[in-house]
Amino acid sequence: MTGPGTTAPRQFAFTTRxxxxxxxxxxxxIGLDDVDTRVGWLLDLITAAGAELVSRLWLPATFDVLAAxxxxxxxxxxxxxxxxxxxxxxxxxFPDGVxxxxxxxxxxxxxxxxTLRTLAYRxxxxxxxxxxxDPATGVVAPPVGSADDVPSGFARGVQRQLxxxxxRGGGAPAGRLRITEVQGPPQTSAMARLSAADRQLAQLAVTGDELVLTVKLPTCPTPAGRAQWRRVRLTAAVPAHLHGRAVSDWHLPTLVLDRRGLLWRCAxxxxxxxxxxxDGAAAVGVDWSPSTLGAAAIAAEGPDGLSSDYLGWTYDDRGLGIKLARLQAEGQMLHRKAARLTRLAATAPPEVRARLETKIAVLNDHRTAVGVKRGKINRELAFHFARQVTDYxxxxxxxxxxVEDLTTLETRGHGRVNNNRAAQSAxxxxxxxxxxxxxxxxxxxxxxxxRGSSALCPGCDEPLARPGGYHDAWCPRCRVGGNRDHMAGVNLAxxxxxxxxxxxxxxxxxxxxRVAEHAPVRRCRDKHGPTPSRPRHRRVRRSLPTTTRRLGVNSKQHVPASQASVWDTVKPIPPHGDAGSRDTRTSLSPATSVADSMKST
Structure with missing residues (x-):
């Protein structure tokens, strides 16, 4: 039963320590360092046993059973x-005696x-x-029926493997291959999914704003009996953004170790x-853009059909897209350099090979750090974008x-660098x-x-003209136009x-x-969408001084205004030391205090 005021359950994930x-x-x-050590022993046992089981089951018969x-x-x-x-x-x-x-x-x-059920599809x-x-040409023939059809991006990855x-085999015909013949067993991650166990291993309780997890942990790397498994009661804080939420059930977390120690991945x-x-007669269409993460536009349904004001909204990534592109280029450069040193080390003398392997290890560590930083920025960007679109x-x-179906969306025609950058967008x-x-x-x-969302007119479904370049779109028949991403948003809505x-x-x-239907969308000047916020920059030039005049200095001279910046908006400046925003800028010392200190000396 659905209707106004009804609710439905949904699961979400969060992390805590x-x-x-x-x-x-x-x-x-118990010290948290000791807890990290004991959790590490548990993860070592799970990882070793999981790797042994995967390698033992890495057979075609295993995937035949899972497919059936x-x-x-x-x-x-x-x-x-x-x-x-x-x-x-x-x-x-497990090892003998453990x-x-x-x-x-x-x-x-x-x-x-x-893991194996996921790889059964592959x-x-x-x-x-x-x-x-065809090994001679390196081309995969088109599928005969719909049963053999796979996403094009996935097919290209398998084609590179083939x-x-x-x-390596000299170009001999291969015939039908299985995943066990193309690649080796996958690596198992060091984690413990406690949700697969019951109260004998772990149990979770919530008291106020605290999560209390009671879990059995080994007291030594190779426990020999039950006495060397003891229960530990861990306490973590519920994240602040979950306070006041209508949470009906808390699930057992997944335990992992990172550079900061024990991390709970909870649900x-x-x-x-x-x-x-x-329900509803209005929709927002979100178009993925190569220049920014996305843009949105609104279409409404009324007695006269579909209508839109063709005035969209473009997401401002606050410069994070440029930073991601720089980190991506840096990671690719580190990967190329490490690959080149690996080729050189294969034929180098032993003493030179040792030095090269040390450099390769350093490059790999730097590349991992770049990847971690990109992951954090992508997450911040994704949730900031989601909040902006939801508010819109x-x-x-x-x-x-x-939103556009990502399984059929591929970036082409923008050059190798831009295609790769857009393909790796989050x-x-x-x-x-x-x-x-x-x-x-x-x-x-x-x-x-x-398909066709950025190329076809929402009104007549005819190809759009590009009078102002790639980002401009115009339909001479319907007399509508604007940003191509906003036109695509109207089509998607x-x-x-x-x-x-x-x-x-x-x-x-x-x-x-699955099917894109067409109906004319007329241009309407009625107010359907929200007015996008446009923060105005502070006027620095020709403005009166807002600070007091310096004492003991020429009266005609005033304290100079702060330097103009794109971060200077009408919004109040965060207090000094606030690390919760990327836009925080440390303020300079006021000139009055500097003058007073010089005067006192």
Whole structure:
């Protein structure tokens, strides 16, 4: 049942860190460094057992069983990974003399089964693509039926693998290949998914604004019995942005170790307003742009059909896009340099090879640091973009946000550098952040076809002209035009409104409109969308001084105004020492205090 005021459960993820630990039996406090060491022993046991199990199951028969979804008695496999592994007899092997609780075995098998089930799709795709691969030309023939069709980007990646294998084999015809013949077993991540266990291994309680996790941890690297597994009670704070949220259930976290120590990757279930795709008569279309992360425009449905003011909104990434491009170029440069040194080290003398390997290790560490920094910026950019678009949709009264289908969206025709830069943009992360943020206010996010959204007119569905260059669009027939990204946003919003009756949704995915329908969108001068905020810069020139005159200095001289900057807006300047914003600038010492100090000396 849906309607105004109804709610629906949804899961979300967050991270936190413990700030206190005590022994559950004695109540004695334990240092966080000791907790990190004991968690590291647990992760070592899980990682070693998982790697051994994956290498033992890296066979075509394993993926045949997972593709069929049936056990040896023709029974359907359970959804839970540890239950399916137990039925199939896929159990990890631990070193001799090491005691590991059965619940830890559950964690290992659940993580391994999740990895193998994900790779089962890749195994089927490699089999289909290798059958159509020609080693002489290095080309994969088009699919015969829809069953063998895979995304083009995925197909190109598999094609590169097949070409590399063909070169190593001398160009001999390969025929049908399996994933086990093309690549080796994947590496297992050092983490412990406690959600696969029960209360015998871990339990979570919430008291006020604190999360209390009680978990069994080993007291030595190789525990020999149950006595060397003791319960530890960890306490962490609930993040401030979750205070006051209607959280109905808190789930067991995933434990990982990073450079700062133990990190909890938690999940929770909360109640959010029920969103109905059929409600509402306005939609916001979000177009991914090569120059910025995205732009939006609004289309509304009324008695006279579809209408739009063709005035969109462009996201301002606050300069983070330029920083990401610089970090991307730096990471690629480090990768090329490390690859070149690796080739040189292969034929170098032993003493030279040792020095080169040291340099390669340093380059790899720097490249990893660049990747971590890019990941943090991408996350910040994605959620900031999601909040801006959600606020724009709320102000416009829209109940639907239409985004381009990323599976059919490829960047071409902009040059090698720009294509690569746009391809590595965090669009999928931005879609996930947008879906999360919009669902919290009752707005539905739906994916629509991307083809032709920037090239066709929303009114007559004819190709648009480019009188002002790439970023300009104009339709001489409908007499409408503007920024090409805003025109694309109108097209995307139109497709969402026309195809919402035929939208489909798969578990864990967004609602999708598969067919792009057309209806004329007339230009309307009515007020449908919000007026975008345009912060005005402070006027520095020809302005009166706002500070007192210096004492003991020529009366005609005043304290000079601060230097003009793009960060100087009408918004109040954050206080000194505020590290919560990237836009914070440290203020210079006032000239009056400097003059007074000089006078006192």
């Amino acid at each position: 413990p700030y206190g630990a005590v022994d559950d039996a004695t109540g004695e406090p 979804g049936r056990d040896r008695h023709d029974r359907r496999l359970p959804v839970q990974g540890h239950a399916a592994a137990a039925r199939l007899g896929w159990n990890p092997i 005691y590991v609780p059965s619940r830890v075995t559950r964690v290992v098998t659940a993580q391994v089964m999740a 195994d089927a795709a490699i089999t289909a693509l290798s059958a159509r691969f 070409v590399a294998r063909s070169r 929770a279930t909360e109640l959010v307003p029920e969103a109905d795709l059929m 949709a709320e102000a416009a009264g829209a109940q639907v946000i239409a 669009r999928r992360q931005a879609v996930a952040a947008l879906a999360h943020t919009a669902t919290g206010v009752g707005v539905t996010v739906v994916s629509v076809p991307a 139109k497709r969402a409104l026309l195809g919402r009756n035929k939208a489909t949704r798969r578990r864990g995915q967004l609602s999708a409109v």
